[in-house]
Amino acid sequence: MTEPEVSTATLNRLSIYLRCLRELCDEEVKTVSSRELARRYDLSATQFRKDLAHFGEFGIRGVGYDTCGLVQRISQLLGLERQRRLIVIGMGNLGIALTRYFSGDERKFRVVGALDNAADKIGLAFGRWSVEPLSHMKSIIAERGAEIGVLAVPAAAAQATYDLLVEAGIQAVLNFAPTRLRHDRRVPTKNVDIGVLLEELTFHLSVGRGRS
Amino acid sequence: MTEPEVSTATLNRLSIYLRCLRELCDEEVKTVSSRELARRYDLSATQFRKDLAHFGEFGIRGVGYDTCGLVQRISQLLGLERQRRLIVIGMGNLGIALTRYFSGDERKFRVVGALDNAADKIGLAFGRWSVEPLSHMKSIIAERGAEIGVLAVPAAAAQATYDLLVEAGIQAVLNFAPTRLRHDRRVPTKNVDIGVLLEELTFHLSVGRGRS
DNA sequence: CCATGTGAACAAATTCACAGCA
DNA sequence: TGCTGTGAATTTGTTCACATGG
Numbered sequence: 025m026t027e028p029e030v031s032t033a034t035l036n037r038l039s040i041y042l043r044c045l046r047e048l049c050d051e052e053v054k055t056v057s058s059r060e061l062a063r064r065y066d067l068s069a070t071q072f073r074k075d076l077a078h079f080g081e082f083g084i085r086g087v088g089y090d091t092c093g094l095v096q097r098i099s100q101l102l103g104l105e106r107q108r109r110l111i112v113i114g115m116g117n118l119g120i121a122l123t124r125y126f127s128g129d130e131r132k133f134r135v136v137g138a139l140d141n142a143a144d145k146i147g148l149a150f151g152r153w154s155v156e157p158l159s160h161m162k163s164i165i166a167e168r169g170a171e172i173g174v175l176a177v178p179a180a181a182a183q184a185t186y187d188l189l190v191e192a193g194i195q196a197v198l199n200f201a202p203t204r205l206r207h208d209r210r211v212p213t214k215n216v217d218i219g220v221l222l223e224e225l226t227f228h229l230s231v232g233r234g235r236s
Numbered sequence: 237m238t239e240p241e242v243s244t245a246t247l248n249r250l251s252i253y254l255r256c257l258r259e260l261c262d263e264e265v266k267t268v269s270s271r272e273l274a275r276r277y278d279l280s281a282t283q284f285r286k287d288l289a290h291f292g293e294f295g296i297r298g299v300g301y302d303t304c305g306l307v308q309r310i311s312q313l314l315g316l317e318r319q320r321r322l323i324v325i326g327m328g329n330l331g332i333a334l335t336r337y338f339s340g341d342e343r344k345f346r347v348v349g350a351l352d353n354a355a356d357k358i359g360l361a362f363g364r365w366s367v368e369p370l371s372h373m374k375s376i377i378a379e380r381g382a383e384i385g386v387l388a389v390p391a392a393a394a395q396a397t398y399d400l401l402v403e404a405g406i407q408a409v410l411n412f413a414p415t416r417l418r419h420d421r422r423v424p425t426k427n428v429d430i431g432v433l434l435e436e437l438t439f440h441l442s443v444g445r446g447r448s
Numbered sequence: 449c450c451a452t453g454t455g456a457a458c459a460a461a462t463t464c465a466c467a468g469c470a
Numbered sequence: 471t472g473c474t475g476t477g478a479a480t481t482t483g484t485t486c487a488c489a490t491g492g
Contacts, residue, residue: 031483035439039432040416057451065416069451070485077453085492086450102435103442110434121333122430133434172437196437198430204252204277212440214433218334218410220251221426222322222345223314225384225408227247228424230315243461269473282463285475297474298470 034075035102040065041072042098049092057088104132111137111170111194113185114177115145115155118200122174127151136168137161158185162192172196179203186213246287247314252277253284254310261304269300316344323349323382323406325397327357327367330412331388339363348380349373370397374404384408391415398425 044065048056062069076082079101083089099105110133112123119140126135127150138155140146145155156164164170173194177185182201189197190208197213199205202220207213256277260268274281288294291313295301311317322345324335331352338347339362350367352358357367368376376382385406389397394413401409402420409425411417414432419425 030439032436033483035436036432039429039435042435043414044416059451066418068484071483073451073453074484081453083452085452085490087492088451101439103438104435108434108438108441117333117336121329124329132431132438171441172434195441198433198437202255204256206278212437214437216428216430216433217248217251218428219255219344220248221410221428222320222384223251223254223316224244224247225410225424225426226315226320226344227242227313229320229383229407245461271473280462281473283461285473286462289475293475295474296470297468298472300473 030078034078037067037071037075038098038102040067041075042095042102042104045089045091045095045098049095053091055084055088056091058083060088107131108133108172109136109168109170110134110172110174111139111161111164111168112174112176113139113158113161113189114175114181114201115140115142115148115150116176116178119174119176120150122176122200123150127153133172136170137164139164158188161188165192165194170194172198175199175201177201242290246290249279249283249287250310250314252279253287254307254314254316257301257303257307257310261307265303267296267300268303270295272300319343320345320384321348321380321382322346322384322386323351323373323376323380324386324388325351325370325373325401326387326389326393326413327352327354327360327362328388328390331386332362334386334388334412335362339365345384348382349376351376370400373400377404377406382406384410387411387413389413 044061058069058072061067061072082094082097110126112119112135115123115138123135123138126133135151136153138150138153139158139161140155141158146157148155173189173196175182175185175189175197179201182199182203183205186197186199186205186207190211194211197211199213199215202217205213205215256273270281270284273279273284294306294309322338324331324347327335327350335347335350338345347363348365350362350365351370351373352367353370358369360367385401385408387394387397387401387409391413394411394415395417398409398411398417398419402423406423409423411425411427414429417425417427
């Protein structure tokens with residue numbers, strides 16, 4: 025069974041649905057209709073059904089969806105059945121924050137390495153692991169099974185560090201550096217660009233009140 | 237002159253173009269064609285022209301675009317002609333990181349307030365301002381001219397804090413809390429949901445190599 | 449009878465292809 | 471001639487409306 029082509033928008037909505045359904049499941053709501061879910065969380069009922077339709081049939085006609093069951097199903101679809109391992113590269117403000125955040129007993133993602141080349145950072149511990157130089161990258165990825173690289177280096181160093189990550193065998197990258205990466209086709213890469221988002225808000229500020 | 241309706245995608249690309257053009261301008265490249273820009277930064281030449289077309293004509297036929305001039309023009313379009321003021325709410329790992337980051341002499345955005353209700357946080361200084369309780373929010377916004385609120389509180393507190401921000405007169409919100417906010421139509425709001433992005437990457441991991 | 453799942457209609461965004469100007 | 475600016479064509483994504491099945 026080869027998985028279908030699914031848009032980023034659909035995948036991101038599945039994450040949202042997962043969160044909503046988890047809440048309902050925790051509240052011991054047994055079943056929910058797409059309409060009720062949409063009303064409660066300000067979503068589109070049709071879109072919810074269409075998004076799921078990419079992957080199969082999950083509901084019961086005339087009834088709705090089993091909340092806890094669907095949490096399991098969507099978790100599987102997204103590949104969240106087991107914990108994923110991250111390494112964070114760049115121990116600036118943001119890198120430290122992310123390392124600390126994902127060093128707790130966070131369910132789905134866990135930091136297994138913190139890297140930086142600055143001599144005054146190496147050896148410090150922001151989470152469970154102390155900071156190591158980038159020369160250890162390849163062995164960390166291989167030995168600790170890191171799958172996702174979190175890039176939190178300055179813009180100027182981002183491309184070179186990205187290339188190192190790919191070369192070292194990382195399987196995906198979440199980039200926080202405010203720069204446009206030339207990325208390897210085989211390594212899925214997402215960008216979080218806080219500057220771009222703030223500038224979008226600024227546009228709306230200067231034009232008048234608007235919606236998200 | 238009432239501004240046109242522009243999609244989020246277009247606005248975000250304008251921020252990217254701005255960054256690319258700034259680089260070219262700094263390198264003293266005088267003019268650039270849409271094709272050359274696209275080639276160098278892996279963008280779409282047609283899309284670049286179409287995006288600009290929402291706002292007017294900026295190029296010279298047969299020649300291309302004046303790099304430094306276009307930096308100015310796009311900055312104006314996005315409302316970046318003056319510095320914008322932020323307040324950060326929630327001094328957890330991420331809130332501290334963001335406060336520090338935007339407390340430097342960052343050109344376009346500057347933190348003018350750091351808020352948290354935790355007694356052990358109040359009074360600490362992570363940037364130029366020490367942490368104040370949320371009860372000061374309204375006066376900080378009014379007296380220091382804060383326009384954008386950066387929400388970095390736990391998910392459980394996000395909606396209540398968002399409502400407080402709106403009530404206190406904030407003009408836009410950048411939300412880092414992993415939750416779906418019911419937002420006021422008049423206050424543009426953007427979400428940065430790191431969990432959603434990591435889950436998208438995880439999907440691609442489990443399915444096979446893919447692109448961003 | 450109710451809510452799902454889905455083809456068909458619609459809307460939005462992207463890409464093509466070329467007219468028109470420097 | 472070269473590159474912009476833009477209608478027209480195409481692709482992609484969303485919404486509608488209803489047949490289908492529990």
